[in-house]
Amino acid sequence: MKNTTVLISGASIAGPALALWLARYGCTVTVVEKAATPRPGGQAVDFKGATHRTVLERMGILDEVRRRQTGGHDQTVIDADEKPLAVIPGEFTGGELEIRRGDLAELLYERTKDTCEYVFGDSITSLTETASGVHVTFERGAPRTFDLVVGADGIHSNVRRLAFGPESDYVRHLGYYYALADLGGTDGDNDGAAVMYNEPGRMAAVGGPKAPAFFVFASEPLSYDRYDPEQQKKLLMAAYKGGGWRLPELMATVPRASDIYLDSLSRVVVDRYATGRVVLLGDAAYGNTLGGFGTGLAIVGAYVLAGELRAAGGDHRVAFRQYEEKFRGYAKISKQGSAGPFLAPPTRLRMRLRNWTFTSRFLLRLMLRLTDRFATDIDLEDYRF
C-alpha cells in the first residue's frame, strides 16, 4: 500500500475504529485527540442487525462488546406523580446490542494503543496539502507531514472546518439540546428503575443501567464554551427552572455533577466526504445527534474507508471515491428526522401521542423493522484478504 502514514483527528468511536483497521493493513497511524485522556461518558449506544454484528466480529470486538452490554432494560414514562404512562421496551431504545459509549471508546482505545500513536491534549491548527502529503501544524506539538488526514472529530469537526469550510455551512441546529450529567446517587447509580419524565419541550431520564442522567430540551441556538462544564451546568439549570416532579431536586445537584456533556441536537450535511488527501468519517460527515445510528455508521464507515484504501493499494483518489459511492446510500438515515420532538415533544398532545406509540405492538414492530432495514442496507465487502 502507498499513503501509509495517516493522521486521524478524534479518539472517540470513528477514529479508533479506523485506526484498528489501518494498523492491521500496515499503515502507520497517529490519532490526535483534543481531550487530555480518552473521554468517558455518554449514554449507551447501540448496534442492530447483521451488518453491525459482522463488522464488530471482523474487528474482533464482538465478544467484548457483548460482555459489556447494558441493553434490554425497559424504561417507564411517568407523570409528575410518578404514575406510569407507558413503557418503552428495551429492544426499542437499546437495539440488539447496547454498550455505554465510554466503555466502547475505552475498548477501542485499548485495542489500538499498542499499534498506533495517540496524542492527547492537542488539536490540528492548519492543513496544507502538497503533491506528496499534508503538512500539519498543531496547537502544542511540532509540525508534521502525513500522507492522509482523517477528520473523525465529531459533529463540530475541526478538520472539516479547516479543510472544507465553516461549521455554519454544514451543521443544522435541530432546535434542541441534550445534556448528560453524572449526578451521583441521584441518577439512579445503576440501581434505580429507569424512568422518563416529560413536560412540553423538556425531558429528564434517570435511573437504570444507561446512566448518567439524561436531559433533552427545546432551545434556540445557545452561545457557550463546549469545553467549560460550569457554563454547561448553568445552561442546564436555566432550561429546567420551574419544572415539576423531581426536577428541582435534580437541578440542585447539578453544580456538584462530576461530569457533564451538553450539546445541540444537530445534523451534518456535507456535499462530499473528501477533499484532496483529507477525508471525513463518522459524525463529522454524517452526524445526526441522538438519531440512534451514529455509532453504527461510524463503525461501518471506518470498515469501508479502511477497506477501500486497502483495495486501492492506498490510492486515496480511488479509495475516497469508492468510500463515498458505497457509503452515501447507507448513511442516508442520518439525513432523516430529529430525536428532539420524539424525546421531548413540544406540546401535551404530542406527549400523549408519543406515549401511545409505545402501547401499540404493531407500531413498535413497524419502527423496529424500519430501523433494522436502515442498519443493514449495504452490501458489505470482505476487504480482509
Ligand SMILES: Cc1cc2nc3c(=O)[nH]c(=O)nc-3n(C[C@H](O)[C@H](O)[C@H](O)COP(=O)(O)OP(=O)(O)OC[C@H]3O[C@@H](n4cnc5c(N)ncnc54)[C@H](O)[C@@H]3O)c2cc1C
Ligand atoms: C463525551 C461524548 C458523549 C457522547 N454521548 C452520546 C450519547 O449519550 N448518545 C449518543 O447517541 N451519542 C453520544 N455521543 C456521540 C457518539 O459518540 C457519536 O454519535 C458516534 O459514536 C460517532 O462517533 P464519532 O467518533 O464520529 O464522533 P464523537 O463521538 O463525537 O467523537 C469525536 C471526538 O473528536 C474529539 N475532538 C473534537 N474536536 C477535536 C479537535 N479539535 N481535535 C482533536 N479531537 C477533537 C472529541 O473530543 C471526541 O473524542 C457522545 C460523544 C462524546 C464525545
